[in-house]
Amino acid sequence: MKVDLFDFELPPERIALRPASPRDSARLLVLDGDETRDLSVTDLPGQLRAGDLIVFNDTRVIPAQLEGRRGDAKIGATLHKREGPRRWRAFIRNARRLHEGDSIDFGADVSAIASDRAEDGSLALTFAGDEPVELLLERAGRMPLPPYIAARRPTDARDAEDYQTMFAAEKGAVAAPTASLHFTPALMESLEKAGIGHATLTLHVGAGTFLPVKAEDTDAHKMHAEWGRIDAATADRLNQVRRKGGRIIAAGTTSLRLIESAAGEDGTIHPFEGDTAIFITPGYRFRGVDGLVTNFHLPKSTLFMLVSALMGLERMQAAYAHAIAGGYRFYSYGDGSLLLP
Template identity: 45%
Template sequence: MKVQDFYFDLPEELIAQEPLPERDMSRLMVLHKSDGRVEHKIFRDIIEYLDEGDCLVLNNSRVIPARLYGIKEDTGANMEFVLLKRIDKDKWETLVKPGKKAKIGSRFVFGEGELKCTVLDSTEAGGRIIEFEYQGVFEQILDKLGQMPLPPYIKKRLEDKERYQTVYSKIEGSAAAPTAGLHFTKELLQKIEEKGVKIAYITLHVGLGTFRPVKVQNIEEHQMHAEFYMIDEENAEIINSAKRNGKRIISVGTTSCRTLETAANEDGYVRPGSGWTDIFIYPGYRFKILDNLITNFHLPESTLIMLVSALAGREKIINAYRIAVEERYRFFSFGDAMFITD
């Protein structure tokens, strides 16, 4: 398949620049993958589509304030670092702007000198491996100096950092939010549990590769970025129990979907454990465990629209997106939601 098969025309004004005042009041498009039928709802109506015994799978990764602004120690040149992946305690893989100023051995200072780093190496993707120096607790220093690494299409400054976190975020490590979960409130999750829906928590630390464009014409040649995931025994059993009982496995977000499909065996049961996944899901993929998906509206020609097309069918997705544009849905990270169901 060609990358242009996943193109749709999106007016720039439909790209949401800030979250709504109430998380669960975003709009919800319900897409029935059996016949392509579309319904228009409010997100809190999602409970109407969940049945007792279903398993809702949430990614509890928490975004770190991964964007740091500093200066080059010898020249005072302004620099931007985005932390991508922790290699060990104080070593990180990063994106750096401007990269030409970040030669191996260069040193940089952040804040009033509370944090410093040295460039150790470069990566094949053009990033840098750096090592930090500091006194005290790194996470506290990062929380003070760092900013949320909002996607490049969001130009507006985010006043409340917690609005780029899910209400159930717990394990720090993501460079971008698992945005399908941003629509849930604690009250809505409680109502869902009271209905008898099982909730399982897994972890996938989202990398900025999520926003990396597909640069090859033939999508089968695209290489996905690797992301770290974890599923413990307790939550694996919640998922597997629902599967054994013939209930639906419903993923909240493409990150949860990719984690489930990586960890599932050919019989459709999840193996607990941790590791790195670079799974690329596009039309033709046979899902091993996932039944339904709650997700946002994604970028044209992105790996994410390819994933949802694998679940619902490319033509049904492109048609649903055309309707979303006509109906003025809000797109991308702070936008509205879609539920792909049977």
């Protein structure tokens, strides 16, 4: 499909620079079949059924943004994906000043050697020393806010908490699974009282999630791989929910992509551990999920393509026009939607 089909105009003032407070006070646009409802995230329990199960991503965002120097040159690095105990693939700012084998000094006694430039321009960074890389990042790194927020304000102390979900446990993401930012202990208690269960999986979100689709046709776009895991107990639980007539609702596109990567042709969800580069566009047949809680996504992004695959392109174009006209807040810190095809 032509990528331009997924374009739309978004006024800059619709981009949220801070999350709603409290988190579950964000607005919720519900698309239930042909119906459209304007609600609040606190209304979510009433929009689902007893026996349904919501699946959250328990990845934890690491301080993956680094500022350093190679000689006189300023070098910025955004870690993307772990490739080994001390080695990360990274997108580099001012990469033309960096050559393979160069050492970058990130301050705080943190340095790394650049190597293996890839077709997408990324480089491998191998960190020096014996300390765990996580400790090095705590010293020298900062929270990697999405570029559409970072371009309009600096990262600050609030983001260290605001950009983590209540489920964050497994360190390794360089972007938050933002649909889950809306969930609070009070909302989880309401869901439980309504007979709606929850489970967790792990998908370490990479910085590639923010990269624009540069191809003119979706067939020419190559997704960046991300590492994920669904253990056997979780896979079994999801299958049991389905067998009993419940629905699997993914909290966020990251959970959805991993579930679909693990689902067989018959809809059975299998244990999964490894990389996934699944790219979901209209025409895809969903096998593992029955609905999605998600935020509002960028024009011509792989995530807008994904929700268009779930609900239909015309349906999502109309829904986004409705959201823009109605003052919904967009992107990572913005409002949410519940999509039930």
